[in-house]
Amino acid sequence: MISRLLVAWCLMAVCVVMHAIAVTTAMRWLRRVPSTQSFWTWNQLFILLAGWIILIHLVEITTWAMFYLWRRAMPDLQSALYFSAVTYTTTGYGDLVLPAEWRLFGAVEALTGILMCGWSTGFFFAVVSRMFETRTPSSKPTP
Secondary structure, eight states, X not given: OXXXXXXXXXXXXXXXXXXXXXXXXXXXXXXXXXXXXXXXXXXXXXXXXHHHHHHHHHHHHHHHHHHHHHTTSSSSHHHHHHHHHHHHTTOOOOSSOOOGGGHHHHHHHHHHHHHHHHHHHHHHHHHHHHHHHHHXXXXXXXX
């Protein structure tokens, strides 16, 4: 059991590294965008950013799914991807389950998904906050 937890921890670590790379890439991209943009330009930026965030989550979900497929914990790729997406997002329909010896992986994947989605939400909120800071005149106290 400890060895399987260690493997699950490694998969979680891979997701954290992938997420860190994706967020860092997005931050570098966003730094090049002038902060004085129109409403429609900001909306385009949010759509691109949301797409980028969803893409990295899909890559992380696929990473777990490929592991399940490799270890024959799921019968086929479609099932592995579906189970992984439902678990990572903590939807948890329960129509597919891992074999008993792999069930703890589902819990670790769900916790990883919660953390990565929270990280993405925080990052997206920071970008939205930046937009409002640039659109709202600063209120400086008069001496």
